Amino acid sequence: MKDVWKENAKSKQLEYKHRLGLTASGTWGKDKIEYPHILEDEDAKNGANFYCYKDQEEWKRLQDWAKRSNGKKVNFLGAGMKNMLRSEHIPYNLFYPLEKFRKDNPQMLKQFLEELFKKQNISIDKITQIKIEYVSGRSRKELLNDNTSFDAYIEYKKRNDTCGLGIEVKYTEKSYPYGATEKKRMFDDDSEYNLLSKKSGYYREEKLHKLRSKILKQPWRNHLLGLKLLELNEIQKFYSVHIYPEGNKYQAKVCDEYINCLSDKGKNTFVPVTFERFVEVADKVFTKPENKNWIDYLKRRY
Incomplete structure (x- = not known):
């Protein structure tokens, strides 16, 4: 069956590529087949997948932040990172500009986050860090003992509490x-996944078995990573945030079904956010002329 959203997204990305004047195609797979929605290596190396393309100083700053945040150099020439239909590159376009606000205009960033998470009644004293591909400073064995990580992580202080947005x-x-x-x-009732889920009180007992389903397993694992950080007292509050475009009806269904598995205690800690809502709030809060290019980029690109 044809994936209408994916076809629409592909058209958007090829339009974006055309606006940049890029004509070369990158390759995918062992057979090195060319696809127009995959960037050619030289274009990817120059940052064509990012809002700062053609601003080489900003592109270098973004890469430096990614390296500091990740603890290692990020491979921007990886297959997923060059694929314009995949999400790997998107957190950099959303969250590096927010990291710049954290340093240069923290009050405006605080206003943005409090508005974006208004339904959760989030209140912030100070945003302390924004990281990409973040897990924790702890070893994996101390956490879920797997490769779960947040695409982006925002940590903030409220009074004496350290709070996290995964x-x-x-x-x-x-x-x-x-x-x-x-x-x-996932199918072992005595695994860390299942024991932590039961202990947390975040899930309806009669729905626990549904969490291991293919459609729900990723939001479940992401949420569990945050719950583990709570258990270890690394943070005192945690919200699991799931960002996706309105057109991706599959991800909307993921959110609805996942919320249906959450208890009253857990429901306020899982936050679906559409791209459109993110951009709408950014447009409302970041009103200075110098922010217009970034916001317009997000509107046209996705």
């Missing part, structure tokens, strides 16, 4: 297949 970003993606170890843990 963010997952989707674009055209649906669900991904089970890994062998992942599936074994």
Whole structure:
């Protein structure tokens, strides 16, 4: 069956590529087949997938931030990062500009986040860090002992509490297949996943078995990583944020079904946010002329 949203997204990305004057196609897979929605290596190397394309100083700053945040150099020539229909590059376009606000205009960033998460009644004293592909300073064994990480992570202070926003970003993606170890843990009632879920009180007991389904397993794991940080007292409050475009009806369904598994205690801690809502709030808060290019870029690009 034809994926209407993916076709629409593809048209948008090819229009974007055309506006940049890019004509070369990148390759995918072992057979190195060319696809127009995949950037050619030289274009990717120059930052064509990012809002700061043609501003080489800003592109270098973004890469430096990614390296500091990640603890290692990020491979911007990776297959997923060059694919304009995948979400790997998008957190950089959303959150590096926010990191700049954190340093240069923290009050405006605070206003943006409090407006974006108004329904959750989030109140912020100080935003302390914004990171990309973040897990924790702890070893994996101390956490979920897997490769779960947040696409982006925002940490802030409220009085004496350290609070975290663990963010997952989707674009055209649906669900991904089970890994062998992942599936074994999910279907083992005595695994860390299931024991932590029961202990947290965040889930309806009669819905616990649904969390391991293919459609829900990723939001479940992302949420569990935050719950583990709470258990370890690394943070005192946590919100799991799921960002996706309105057109991706599959991800809207993921959010609805996941929320249906949450208890009253858990519901306020899972926050679906559409791209459109993110941009709407950014447009409302970041009104200075120098912010217009970034916001217009997000509107036209996605």
